[in-house]
Amino acid sequence: MARPEPQRGGVRAITSLQNERVKLIRSLEMRKIRRETGLFVAEGASVLVTARDAGWAPRMLVFLAGSAQAGVARELLTWAEAAGAECLEVSPAVLAKLAAKDNPQTMLGVFEQRWAAEPAVERLAPDALWLALEAIRDPGNLGTIIRTADAVAAAGVILVGTSCDPYSHEAVRASMGSIFNVALVRMSAERFLALAAAWKGDVVGTHLSGREDFRAARYRAPTLLAMGSEGPGLSAELAAACSRLVKIPMAGSLDSLNLAVATALMLYEIRKDRLGLA
């Protein structure tokens, strides 16, 4: 019979790779399991501080044995215990199985995914900026875009159609904690077309066939910015739903910019009058 793992206060010590919690957390690498459980993993003390400051609470907190005696790690353990999270103090061998292979961290949290309601056009802030991504494929791009959306205080990111998972390990890592700050919405292309039709300000599409230079346009707020997929770009039906199509000029011999780079240029251009150094 398996020996029960020792417990200290609300903290359980785990040394076995066969432990059920360890197996569950490892399985969250799979999209299917994230979908079934509604959970995701975020690694690293600074990311967990962002989660705490944004009002999230973990379901589980995992940390390397002996590493949470003082400092931020201790504070995070206190936060997790107060939130009623399962706190698991694990051996180096267990942590090695759970943490990222490159740049492994000594603490990680398991959280419940959050999906926001779609923006209500009649109740939008007058200067709201929403970003829609059509069928985004690359989780690294998605995490980077979520981080940039956070940087310009966008109201949220809408995932249109079949997208990669923002709660995958890669996307969460690339967001560097912004996954906890940015509202995420998912909707079908049909729902997006209805939203675009009801939108009060500009619905800005980005397209290689756009005739307007993205720096010359005056964007009417509230603004809905639509970016196309890495492969095919913005579909004809979404492009047709936009009130204007803009292009980012390119002088080299490339076809198009990386999606995350193009999104960053657009978000900063749309927000340029509202962003300044304090």
Ligand SMILES: C[S@@+](CC[C@H](N)C(=O)[O-])C[C@H]1O[C@@H](n2cnc3c(N)ncnc32)[C@H](O)[C@@H]1O
């Ligand atoms: C990698 S591009 C895909 C381009 C796609 N092959 C096409 O023909 O439209 C992904 C997305 O980034 C944006 N993008 C990239 N470069 C752009 C540019 N120079 N001007 C406007 N949008 C651009 C668009 O939203 C585009 O759909």
